[in-house]
Amino acid sequence: MARILILGARGQLGTSLARRLAEHSPTALDRDELDVGDPQAVDRQLGRIRPEIVLNAAAFNDVDGAETRIDEAFRGNAVAPWLLARASRACGALFVHFSTDYVFRGDRRAPYGEDDAPAPLGVYGASKLAGERLVAAANPVHMLIRTAAVFGRAARPPKRRSFIDTMVALAGSRPLRVVDDQRVSPTWAEDLAAKTVELALRWRVSQSADLLGLFHVTNSGSCTWYELAREALRRSGIDAAIEPITTAAYGARAPRPAYSVLAHRRLERLGLDDLPPWQEAVGAYLRGERGREDGLG
Numbered sequence: 001m002a003r004i005l006i007l008g009a010r011g012q013l014g015t016s017l018a019r020r021l022a023e024h025s026p027t028a029l030d031r032d033e034l035d036v037g038d039p040q041a042v043d044r045q046l047g048r049i050r051p052e053i054v055l056n057a058a059a060f061n062d063v064d065g066a067e068t069r070i071d072e073a074f075r076g077n078a079v080a081p082w083l084l085a086r087a088s089r090a091c092g093a094l095f096v097h098f099s100t101d102y103v104f105r106g107d108r109r110a111p112y113g114e115d116d117a118p119a120p121l122g123v124y125g126a127s128k129l130a131g132e133r134l135v136a137a138a139n140p141v142h143m144l145i146r147t148a149a150v151f152g153r154a155a156r157p158p159k160r161r162s163f164i165d166t167m168v169a170l171a172g173s174r175p176l177r178v179v180d181d182q183r184v185s186p187t188w189a190e191d192l193a194a195k196t197v198e199l200a201l202r203w204r205v206s207q208s209a210d211l212l213g214l215f216h217v218t219n220s221g222s223c224t225w226y227e228l229a230r231e232a233l234r235r236s237g238i239d240a241a242i243e244p245i246t247t248a249a250y251g252a253r254a255p256r257p258a259y260s261v262l263a264h265r266r267l268e269r270l271g272l273d274d275l276p277p278w279q280e281a282v283g284a285y286l287r288g289e290r291g292r293e294d295g296l297g
């Protein structure tokens with residue numbers, strides 16, 4: 001059994017990580033138990049728990065809100081991971097942190113690899129990129145996992161539903177208008193958690209530096225938000241009108257990359273399996289499955 005600490009444990013990803021690691025009886029904390037932006041509280045909790053592995057799924061994820069709440073975005077996405085990475089290093093722990101496809105500008109049409117230069121368009125992406133750099137500086141024993149368009153069911157109902165649940169809930173009650181000129185790689189929290197746990201537990205056994213650093217992990221394939229919504233409705237058996245619109249017509253406050261598909265070059269180089277196609281992941285999510293590969297479903 002490994003001594004594991006999970007932060008943001010009742011969010012979409014944190015919930016899946018906690019369930020998948022249940023046999024290790026992880027300490028799973030969310031905002032009520034530990035505000036990860038509070039330096040004294042972070043040092044106190046990590047000093048008490050003395051984890052071997054820290055998984056940080058806490059983040060400030062309001063992409064549009066970040067444009068005006070810049071201090072909060074950088075506190076949650078840059079300062080907090082730095083505090084956690086530093087405290088993890090003091091315990092000799094592996095620090096696993098998550099970042100985003102929104103660190104990329106999105107002005108090309110080929111998947112971004114881990115070596116490609118980030119250039120975020122908005123505050124959210126900038127704060128997550130700052131977090132990546134601060135984590136790398138604070139604790140050499142880290143994994144930085146960039147992911148994208150995450151859907152999952154949080155243990156504590158989140159303030160915002162997943163995109164898929166929102167589409168399914170709204171369909172029929174009003175005409176759906178969904179952006180069709182942003183291409184992403186949707187990611188089921190369960191598949192992301194499974195790959196994260198595989199990487200972290202492999203590192204625990206091998207302590208190999210090959211398993212550290214930056215990884216891109218999403219479901220395989222890509223689609224626009226419109227295509228994702230259409231697939232979710234089709235698999236739910238809902239026959240509702242849905243209209244593709246442009247980013248400009250939608251008029252969100254924050255700029256977003258038009259193309260942010262991630263290439264999984266590190267996973268490939270390590271000879272690890274890629275994640276299933278996003279369409280399969282959407283189906284499993286809608287059927288209420290809880291995970292694959294290890295009988296958790």
Ligand SMILES: NC(=O)c1ccc[n+]([C@@H]2O[C@H](COP(=O)([O-])OP(=O)(O)OC[C@H]3O[C@@H](n4cnc5c(N)ncnc54)[C@H](OP(=O)(O)O)[C@@H]3O)[C@@H](O)[C@H]2O)c1
Nearest residue numbers: 008010011012013031035036058059098100147148149150
């Ligand atoms: N969701 C996406 O589409 C997406 C895309 C790319 C990357 N990511 C990254 O993937 C990771 C997991 O995202 P997710 O979708 O699972 O997020 P989520 O569902 O929003 O969960 C985040 C959790 O962290 C908590 N939290 C926020 N600030 C905190 C603080 N200061 N102290 C303690 N807890 C705090 C949140 O609590 P409250 O609800 O009270 O705030 C929430 O329970 C994050 O690093 C995120 O940036 C997500």
